[in-house]
Amino acid sequence: MVGELRGVTKRFRGITAVDGVDLRLEAGKVTALLGPNGAGKTTTVRLMLGLTRPTSGTVRLFGEDPTAPAARQRTGVMLQVANVPETLRVREHVHLFCSYYPSPMTEDAALAAAGIGSLANRKYGELSSGQKQRVHFALAICGNPDLLFLDEPTVGLDVESRRAFWQEVRALVSRGRAILLTTHYLEEADALADRVVVMNQGAIVAEGAPHEMKQLAASRRIRCATSLTVDRLQAMPAVASVRRDGATTELLTNDAERVTRDLLIADATLSGLEVTGAGLEEAFLALTSARGQQSNVGAGGVR
Amino acid sequence: MNVRCYALEAKYEFLKHLRMPAYAIPSIVFPVMFYLLFGVMFGGARPTAGTTVGTYMMATYSTFGVIGAALFGFGVGIAVERGQGWMTLKRATPMPPMAYFAAKVAMAVLFGTIIITLISATGVMLAGVRLSAGQWLALSATLIAGAVPFCAIGLALGYFAGPNSSVAIVNMIFMPTAFASGLWIPFEMLPPVVKSIGELLPPYHLAQLALRVIGSGMGAPAWTHVLALVGFTLAGLGLAWIGYRRDEDQTWG
Numbered sequence: 001m002v003g004e005l006r007g008v009t010k011r012f013r014g015i016t017a018v019d020g021v022d023l024r025l026e027a028g029k030v031t032a033l034l035g036p037n038g039a040g041k042t043t044t045v046r047l048m049l050g051l052t053r054p055t056s057g058t059v060r061l062f063g064e065d066p067t068a069p070a071a072r073q074r075t076g077v078m079l080q081v082a083n084v085p086e087t088l089r090v091r092e093h094v095h096l097f098c099s100y101y102p103s104p105m106t107e108d109a110a111l112a113a114a115g116i117g118s119l120a121n122r123k124y125g126e127l128s129s130g131q132k133q134r135v136h137f138a139l140a141i142c143g144n145p146d147l148l149f150l151d152e153p154t155v156g157l158d159v160e161s162r163r164a165f166w167q168e169v170r171a172l173v174s175r176g177r178a179i180l181l182t183t184h185y186l187e188e189a190d191a192l193a194d195r196v197v198v199m200n201q202g203a204i205v206a207e208g209a210p211h212e213m214k215q216l217a218a219s220r221r222i223r224c225a226t227s228l229t230v231d232r233l234q235a236m237p238a239v240a241s242v243r244r245d246g247a248t249t250e251l252l253t254n255d256a257e258r259v260t261r262d263l264l265i266a267d268a269t270l271s272g273l274e275v276t277g278a279g280l281e282e283a284f285l286a287l288t289s290a291r292g293q294q295s296n297v298g299a300g301g302v303r
Numbered sequence: 304m305n306v307r308c309y310a311l312e313a314k315y316e317f318l319k320h321l322r323m324p325a326y327a328i329p330s331i332v333f334p335v336m337f338y339l340l341f342g343v344m345f346g347g348a349r350p351t352a353g354t355t356v357g358t359y360m361m362a363t364y365s366t367f368g369v370i371g372a373a374l375f376g377f378g379v380g381i382a383v384e385r386g387q388g389w390m391t392l393k394r395a396t397p398m399p400p401m402a403y404f405a406a407k408v409a410m411a412v413l414f415g416t417i418i419i420t421l422i423s424a425t426g427v428m429l430a431g432v433r434l435s436a437g438q439w440l441a442l443s444a445t446l447i448a449g450a451v452p453f454c455a456i457g458l459a460l461g462y463f464a465g466p467n468s469s470v471a472i473v474n475m476i477f478m479p480t481a482f483a484s485g486l487w488i489p490f491e492m493l494p495p496v497v498k499s500i501g502e503l504l505p506p507y508h509l510a511q512l513a514l515r516v517i518g519s520g521m522g523a524p525a526w527t528h529v530l531a532l533v534g535f536t537l538a539g540l541g542l543a544w545i546g547y548r549r550d551e552d553q554t555w556g
Binding site for chain 2: 049050051069072073075077079080081082083084085087088092095096097099100101123139143149
């Protein structure tokens with residue numbers, strides 16, 4: 001295991017930013033941290049990096065405290081907020097960062113991997129935002145790290161650059177690197193991650209393999225007012241989950257047609273029928289808004 | 304210790320500032336220009352306070368230049384790099400934290416040396432300044448070492464000033480204190496009220512040490528000034544430490 005958070009809680013100024021989070025990062029695996037703004041993704045990354053101390057719980061990178069030089073020498077970081085000094089050239093930035101690590105890549109290799117070989121002699125301040133993102137990526141990988149943190153790495157990239165970036169990330173993973181990725185883009189998590197962890201309000205609300213999340217996403221939501229009991233509904237074929245909220249009942253399923261047919265046969269008085277296609281986005285929102293009234297979702301891994 | 308990364312950190316810190324006109328021009332050009340105006344054109348050979356105006360002002364404007372390079376390099380540099388999240392990124396790398404600060408000190412000292420050299424050359428060529436080799440050496444060494452307390456004060460300012468307000472804040476502190484400490488016009492000529500304030504300010508103590516070398520100044524024992532500067536250094540470092548700890552708990556610091 002490369003990195004680990006165990007029961008980590010972080011409070012500051014009365015706010016619980018991270019609430020009892022357990023997370024494991026493994027070699028050759030991409031873990032994607034998904035969640036809306038303010039979900040605690042960035043604070044989780046900062047805790048993992050030892051940039052801030054947990055209020056309780058333990059953080060370990062390579063079995064050490066994350067601030068230990070030995071741990072940091074095996075870690076590369078791309079942070080969302082960082083802007084780098086504008087008057088230095090791209091090559092100069094990479095040159096400097098390489099000097100921090102015991103066995104770095106060559107400057108040219110790092111620049112090429114980030115797709116900015118042709119920008120080596122440009123000053124950072126002259127670059128477009130997409131090009132700047134790639135400089136940040138070059139700085140993150142130039143030390144040949146075993147563990148890479150990518151905090152919203154493709155914000156501001158066009159579709160083509162994003163795909164090229166994913167390609168590069170996959171190449172790193174195939175060489176056994178562990179990656180923690182935070183992202184808003186569900187597509188990105190799906191394209192890269194071995195494991196998707198959904199956070200909301202500081203806590204992990206769901207985690208699973210992307211195919212499990214996609215299965216969830218392929219599901220559709222049926223809303224109706226029915227006299228059937230929750231137990232009865234749960235027992236129906238193809239029903240993944242049932243939630244009753246006052247007069248409205250909500251079902252998640254991968255086979256909306258079948259469930260609808262069964263429902264109408266079983267309950268002649270059923271009314272207010274509504275079927276909505278979920279999509280990953282929808283499933284994601286459902287997961288993050290349903291905290292506290294968690295549904296019994298069948299698609300494995302979701303808790 | 305990874306010596307190479309210390310050296311590179313310092314090299315790029317210097318290059319970064321050299322290519323930044325907003326830093327390099329005021330830091331280098333202003334002190335030299337002020338010296339030309341007030342120390343040379345208004346009669347550099349006139350006697351004042353046991354020496355000539357040209358020699359006296361050479362010491363005080365060199366002090367002014369050295370302090371400015373340190374205060375702006377640290378105060379503004381740290382505030383901006385904190386605000387941009389650059390410092391956070393650096394902290395997450397294996398860079399030894401001391402390399403970051405040592406590079407900034409080296410940068411301030413190097414800029415200070417350039418300023419001292421330019422002002423001294425101006426003094427010798429245009430104001431007829433003549434010092435013994437020992438005096439030149441002592442003056443340069445005093446001023447270069449004197450950059451350190453102002454690096455510490457700048458560091459503290461950098462942790463408490465915002466990235467956008469830092470230039471204004473450093474100016475608002477630096478300009479009046481430079482005046483009250485006798486860096487612009489000889490301390491002896493200041494009104495008594497200003498003098499009594501000036502004696503409490505860090506630039507006053509460095510200027511007095513520089514003036515002692517050329518046989519001028521207010522005549523207090525050197526150790527009192529050294530002690531005061533050590534005190535200001537420790538106070539600056541202490542405040543900076545508080546700011547650093549405070550940053551650790553913020554999401555962007």
